Amino acid sequence: MIRKIFLLIFILITIFLSYVSMQPSNFKIVRELKINAPPETVFNYVNDLRKFTEWNPWSKIDPQAKQIFKGPISGKGASYSWEGNNDVGTGSMTIIETQPYAFIKIQLDMIKPFSDTNNVEFSFKADGNATNISWTIKGKANFISKLFCVFIDRDKIIGSEFEKGLQNLKKLAENIKK
Numbered sequence: 347m348i349r350k351i352f353l354l355i356f357i358l359i360t361i362f363l364s365y366v367s368m369q370p371s372n373f374k375i376v377r378e379l380k381i382n383a384p385p386e387t388v389f390n391y392v393n394d395l396r397k398f399t400e401w402n403p404w405s406k407i408d409p410q411a412k413q414i415f416k417g418p419i420s421g422k423g424a425s426y427s428w429e430g431n432n433d434v435g436t437g438s439m440t441i442i443e444t445q446p447y448a449f450i451k452i453q454l455d456m457i458k459p460f461s462d463t464n465n466v467e468f469s470f471k472a473d474g475n476a477t478n479i480s481w482t483i484k485g486k487a488n489f490i491s492k493l494f495c496v497f498i499d500r501d502k503i504i505g506s507e508f509e510k511g512l513q514n515l516k517k518l519a520e521n522i523k524k
Contacts, residue, residue, distance in 0.1 A: 369492040375501050376482045377508035383519035385447040385470045388477040391515055392450050392468050393441070394420040401514035403507045408434040435459050439466065447472075454483070460490070479515070481508045 381388050391397045396415060399405045411430030417423040417440075427438035436458040443451040452466040464485035471478045483504060487495065494500075 374484045378480045379512040381516045382476045385477045395426040403510040404434045
């Protein structure tokens with residue numbers, strides 16, 4: 347009887363681990379928002395990583411996080427690293443490509459609570475006197491990440507922070523005195 351119970355447990359664990367391994371190896375999370383400000387204004391809040399921290403939702407989760415800026419103030423090569431509490435972890439981001447008022451590509455390297463590298467992209471499209479901004483993160487999901495996402499909805503967690511950040515950016519960009 348005990349042997350049958352162990353065999354059943356082994357089979358269930360094998361089925362579960364097979365299910366986890368068959369989850370998608372890539373992920374992509376996107377959020378978009380229309381901001382009533384010109385693309386130059388919105389772009390500058392993202393392209394300057396010091397300004398990025400003014401609206402970044404994770405900066406608000408741990409305002410005491412240690413921040414270090416390296417390289418140029420903005421644009422390609424600008425880099426920002428942080429050491430924060432358990433909610434924001436430790437990592438860095440570096441702008442790797444930028445086209446003024448159109449897009450920004452960033453390499454995001456997480457160190458804690460887990461090591462991971464992802465690509466973050468912002469795109470900006472003029473819509474009259476407004477800007478449609480898109481915030482995207484793309485990456486590969488290793489087995490541990492796939493396992494985690496069986497229980498936690500990555501899109502919901504990260505996407506909700508993107509939504510908060512875009513709303514913060516909207517407030518800042520729309521309140522600039524012209």
